[in-house]
Amino acid sequence: MLSGALLLGSSFLASAVEMVEALTIVLAVGLTHNWRTALLGVLAGFLALAAVVAALGPSLVHYVPINALRVGVGVLLLIFGLQWLRKAILRAAGLKAQHDEAQIFERELAELRGGAAGGQAVDWTGFVVSFKGVFLEGLEVAFIVLTFGTNSGRFDLAAAGALLAFVIVGATGAVVHRPLARVPENAIKFTVGLALVSFGTFWGGEGIGVKWAAGDATIVILAAIYGLSAAAIINLLQRSAPPLPAVGGGSG
């Protein structure tokens, strides 16, 4: 029950962050070229993602022993989660520029305007940009859903979290037609980083034969340990180095 709620929440938040990034790129293509180009790129991106998930999902579950899977997924989740957490800590400490979707959107618009064809004809530059945005950001979502789903045996919850994020982010983007700049992206990335590292430690540990004394509640305990450690690191970094001026976008 507890790990199910954490699984759903983590999948939702991780997916929402990646989808906001993909939406920013698609909106930029739609506004500079045309919506037909942007939506064709989205459709192609989704088809490519579906092919990757269909190819990897069943083979993972049916052909790889569960403990080997847990170790492999544990390592990947640890690495992935630590990357998110590292960036979130640097941003929270003021040592890395905030991931500002409005600035990224303006930058994409400026770059795309140089090659904009206009009209309703499909523009291949815009198509590729839209496709890459959806495919690459979607690949991270697919990775999280696949790893969470295979390890927990709850594909339904992992996929439901991603689907919920897709519906909310997609509907919001369709209504506002602007990048979702008010989403507290760094706070979400910090939370997701904590969740990925906690699940990675837990599942990786189970895979190598560690019997966690607190059972599923270990995930919450690990998240608390990592959260407190990250807060202490942010505090140390803020004291030891001068912060960056509040400019720039950056990726990831």
Next chain:
Amino acid sequence: MRWVIGFGRFWWDFIVGDSIILAVGGIVVLALGLALARAGDGTAAQFVLPATVVGTLGVSLHLR
């Protein structure tokens, strides 16, 4: 050839990202845990795993 290099670079960026210390650290964490679990010290592994994760993050940020 350019396609192969691009493909390799994509996966390098996807897995390793900004810090190779985190990629190596993720493997070291579980290798250490495995050594302890094999030695029959599962209790120690429960403490060593999270401690090594925090240590890896700290080192990666210190050497940024």
